[in-house]
Amino acid sequence: VTVATDIDRFYAESADAYDELWAPVMARLSAPLFDALPLEGARRVLDVGAGTGMAAAPISRRAPGAEIIGVDRLGSMLCRVPPMMRPAIMDATALGLRPGTFDVAFSSFVLFFVADPIAALGEMRRVVVPGGAIGFTSWGDEPDYPALSVWIEELADAGAPRAPALRHDLLNSVEKVDVALVASDLRPRRVWARNVEIQTDPSDFLRRMLAFGGRRRLAALSSEARTRCLRRVQQRICELEPDAFCDRSEVIYAIAQRPVG
Ligand SMILES: C[S@@+](CC[C@H](N)C(=O)[O-])C[C@H]1O[C@@H](n2cnc3c(N)ncnc32)[C@H](O)[C@@H]1O
16 A cells, blocks of 8 residues: 555545535635745746645735646545636646646645655646746644644544554655755745644534544444444543643745746
């Protein structure tokens, strides 16, 4: 089983839940990237790993009249993109797009899934015009928070198999991103990190955990063990304070430029 196949299965099973639970969060966390990209006056913009198209509305607001193309490996995600984005099924490391035809190419919360992120950045570099802009977001430090610790402990106590690691750690710090940009023959313009807050409550937290990865881990247990585990999680998280449901992960933002000439 390749890493790409695991990611495809993960998102194919969860496209509806992703659109409802994560796309709005991704739009909020991606806003600083969109604000920093030179979108004003852009005529063609590319979203790599567009998912369900969360970027379509914010990009069309910042680049009115621009043609927005959204590519992703999965049709099950792309079938939800809004009409202002043109979807196309493509892999980030092999874009079927002509060179030098976009003013801006960006990718939000995708490149840590791509086994060869330098190849994906190379493709983004190839399809933008000389001097064109490239931007992406990535996860940095992801500290545990109390509700997540309960979930992890109870699944481990119940004997649920570990989830496969879907992400690599090649882009999870400002320093690594700088190195990756230079290795991709891009000029880093601004790379920065910001701690964000993703607040959930007991029911929202459980829905997220079950929709993304947890369902498969629990499915490996007997139905008694599963019921017992979920009951324990529910009991324990209901006793937690609201702050125990706040995920304060770090997001890395990167803006770079394709060199002219
Ligand atoms: C966390 S979602 C992000 C979606 C969207 N950018 C957003 O922020 O809502 C990750 C997306 O990356 C896509 N993806 C993963 N690996 C990919 C690859 N090698 N090429 C293209 N898309 C890929 C997945 O199918 C999924 O839609």
